[in-house]
Amino acid sequence: MKLTAEMLRTRAATHSLFMAPTVREAVTRLGLVQADPIQAPARAQDLILRQRVEGYHAGDLERGYATSGLEEDVLHVYGYMPRAIVPLLLPRPGEWHFEREHPELAGRILAYITEHGPTSHRALEQHFGSARTRGEWGNQAKVTTRMLNMLHYRGQLRVAHRVGNDRFFVIAEHPVTSLSAEERLRQLVRLFANLYAPISLLMARIFISHLRYAAPTLEGRRTLLRRMVDLGELVLGEVDGRQYFWPAHTTFATRTDGEVRLLAPFDPIVHDRDRFEHLWGWAYRFEAYTPLAKRKWGYYALPMLWHNAIVGWANVAVREGQLHVETGFINGQPAARGFKRALAQELERMEAFLL
Numbered sequence: 001m002k003l004t005a006e007m008l009r010t011r012a013a014t015h016s017l018f019m020a021p022t023v024r025e026a027v028t029r030l031g032l033v034q035a036d037p038i039q040a041p042a043r044a045q046d047l048i049l050r051q052r053v054e055g056y057h058a059g060d061l062e063r064g065y066a067t068s069g070l071e072e073d074v075l076h077v078y079g080y081m082p083r084a085i086v087p088l089l090l091p092r093p094g095e096w097h098f099e100r101e102h103p104e105l106a107g108r109i110l111a112y113i114t115e116h117g118p119t120s121h122r123a124l125e126q127h128f129g130s131a132r133t134r135g136e137w138g139n140q141a142k143v144t145t146r147m148l149n150m151l152h153y154r155g156q157l158r159v160a161h162r163v164g165n166d167r168f169f170v171i172a173e174h175p176v177t178s179l180s181a182e183e184r185l186r187q188l189v190r191l192f193a194n195l196y197a198p199i200s201l202l203m204a205r206i207f208i209s210h211l212r213y214a215a216p217t218l219e220g221r222r223t224l225l226r227r228m229v230d231l232g233e234l235v236l237g238e239v240d241g242r243q244y245f246w247p248a249h250t251t252f253a254t255r256t257d258g259e260v261r262l263l264a265p266f267d268p269i270v271h272d273r274d275r276f277e278h279l280w281g282w283a284y285r286f287e288a289y290t291p292l293a294k295r296k297w298g299y300y301a302l303p304m305l306w307h308n309a310i311v312g313w314a315n316v317a318v319r320e321g322q323l324h325v326e327t328g329f330i331n332g333q334p335a336a337r338g339f340k341r342a343l344a345q346e347l348e349r350m351e352a353f354l355l
Contacts, residue, residue, distance in 0.1 A: 003237045003238065003239050004239060005239050005240065005278070005279055006308070008198055008237075008239055008244060008279055009279050009280070009308040009309070010252070010253070010254065010255070010256060010308040011197070011198055011246075011252040011253075012197070012198060012269055012275070012279065012308075013256055013269060013305060013307075013308045014252060014253035014255075014256055014308075015197050015198075015246075015250065015252055015253075016030075016195075016197075016267075016268045016269050017051060017052070017257075017261070017269075018052055019052060019053070019054055020052055020053055020054070021053075021054055022053065023049060023053055023056070023060060023061055023064060023068055023070075024068050024069055024070065024082075026049055026052040026053045027049075027068075027070055027080055027081065027082060028082045029052075030052070030194075030195055030268065031081065031082070031085070031191035031192070031194060031195045032075055032077075032079050032080070032081045032085075032191070032195055033045050033048050033049060033061075033079050033080045033081075034048065034077045034078070034079040034266040034271070035072065035077075035078055035079045035080060036266060037165045038288055038300065040288070040299060040300035040317070041058075041300075041316045041317055041318055041350075041354055042058040042059075042353070042354060043058075044264045044265065044266045044267075045061055045079065045080060046058045046059065046060070046061060046353075047262075047263070047264035047267070047302070048264045048266070048267050048268070049061060050349075050350075050353045051261055051263070051267070056353065057352075057353055058353055058354055061080065062161075062162050065080075065159075065161055065162065066160060066161045069082065069083050070082060070083060071083050071085070071086050071158060071159070072158075072159040072167070073085070073086055073089065073152075074153070074213070074214055075089075075188070075191075075192070075207075075210070075214050076192070076206065076207045076210040076211075076214065077266075085188075085191070086155065086158075086174050087174050087175055087176065087177040088177060088179070088184045088187055088188055088215065089155075089188075089214055089215045090154075090155045090174060090176075090215075091154070091155065091217060092153055092154050092155065092215075092216055092217070093154075093216070093217070094216070096146070096150060097133070097134065098133040098134075098143055098146050098147065098150075099147075099150070101133060101143075102131075102133075102143055102147070105128065105143065105144075105147055106147055106150070106151060108128070109124060109128070109144070109147055109148065109151065110151065110156065110157075110171065112124070112127060112128075113157065113169060113170060113171055114171055117170060118160045118161065118168035118169065118170050119168060119169055119170075120163075120166045120167065120168050120169075121142070121144060121145045121148055121166070121167075122166065124144040124145075124147075124148060125142060125144050125145070128143075128144050129144075130142055130144075131143045131144075133146060148169060151169075152169060155172055155174050156171070156172055157169040157170065157171065157172050158170060158171075158172035158174075181217070181218045181219060181220070182220060184215070184218055185211070185215075185218050185220060185221065185224055186224070186228060186233065188211065188214075188215065188218075189204075189207075189208070189224060189225070189228060189234075190228075190233065190234075190247055192204070192207045193234055193245055193246055193247050194246075194247050194250070195268050196268055196271060196272055196275075197245075197246035197247065197250060198237065198244035198245065198246045198275075199244060199245050199246065199272065199275070200242060200243070200244055200272055200274050200275045200278070201242070201243040201244070201245070202274045203272040203274060203275065204225055204245055205225075208221050208222075208224065208225065209221075225245070229245070232248055233247070233248055234246065234247060234248060235247070235248055235250075239278075240278065242278055244275075256307045256308050258306075258307055258338065258342060259306075259342055259345070259346065260304060260305070260306045260339070260342040260343045260345070260346040261304075261305045261306075261346060262302040262303075262304055262305075262314050262316065262346055262350060263302055263303045263304075263305055264302065265286045265300065265301070265302070265303070266286075267303075269303075269305065270284060270303045270310070273285075276310070280309065280310045281330075282310075282330050284297065284301075284303055284310070284313070285297065286301075287299060287300075287301065288300055297313050297315075297328065298313070298315040298326070298328075299315065300315065301313040301314070301315055301328075302314050302315070302316060304327070304329075304343075306334065306339060306342065306343075310330075311329055311330060311331070311333075311334055312327060312328050312329035312330055312333075313327070313328050314326065314327045314328075316350060316354075318354055318355065321355070323347065323350065323351045323354065323355070325347060325350075327343075
């Protein structure tokens with residue numbers, strides 16, 4: 001059977017959308033849930049999980065994180081992942097300029113956290129002072145904050161819990177994996193291919209390039225994709241001259257559930273903007289950092305999925321305890337029977353999730 005864009009749209013929607021009984025099971029099935037600090041109407045991680053966890057309410061991930069068996073770390077983006085993924089990424093060697101400028105500070109921070117337990121960047125600043133150094137983008141950043149992030153990146157610290165956007169770190173004890181570098185790479189690519197299945201060739205290449213940072217000691221990245229196809233671990237398909245991949249033995253449904261779903265801007269279904277534009281025929285953009293006068297969709301527009309089509313978007317806000325929604329459509333509001341009712345039901349679910 002010839003692969004078509006219609007089939008890929010259905011596969012993208014049905015593969016990613018499921019309902020799990022717990023946050024841990026949902027994150028394990030996805031492999032990664034992207035985190036973002038913007039709360040409009042809720043953080044991205046909550047908006048992603050509301051579509052995949054039974055009875056999920058905004059903030060449930062944060063409230064249950066300490067006992068969830070999950071970790072905060074970076075893969076191609078920063079987010080929440082099963083604890084077993086972190087050893088695949090380590091070790092992460094390297095030296096930063098602020099280490100040379102403050103050669104004893106990292107050890108002093110580790111000693112402080114060992115003694116005091118869960119520690120935020122605010123506590124470190126109060127204890128060690130607010131000296132500044134060059135940030136990642138050439139700006140000025142607090143040395144203690146950069147050291148904290150570096151120690152987390154190296155696997156010496158882990159996030160114990162959050163209070164809002166403030167992370168509290170403890171000493172980490174990640175097990176050392178006995179897997180070969182080749183197998184670790186293949187597991188990471190399988191995770192990624194499952195998360196975004198069917199994944200475009202461009203997105204797959206972007207992910208593999210990010211492994212230079214996420215898993216810098218793993219070699220063989222450039223030829224890995226083709227090797228996994230040749231070994232039968234990934235399936236390669238082509239539509240309109242574009243290549244897509246998905247894990248072998250993946251079973252895709254052929255029909256969607258007919259519900260309307262308001263997706264997070266970073267939801268796995270819409271994360272791959274190249275795939276989005278090819279399959280759904282319009283170029284959705286995240287405009288939170290776009291000047292107001294230049295916005296087309298809105299500050300935090302949520303793509304609107306119906307069946308296997310993304311028909312428009314919605315901006316959702318809570319003001320004075322009431323849900324406020326503004327919708328927009330690419331080709332006008334769908335006139336098909338059932339759409340209005342499905343949208344109303346999704347807004348009821350959104351209200352229960354937020355309020």
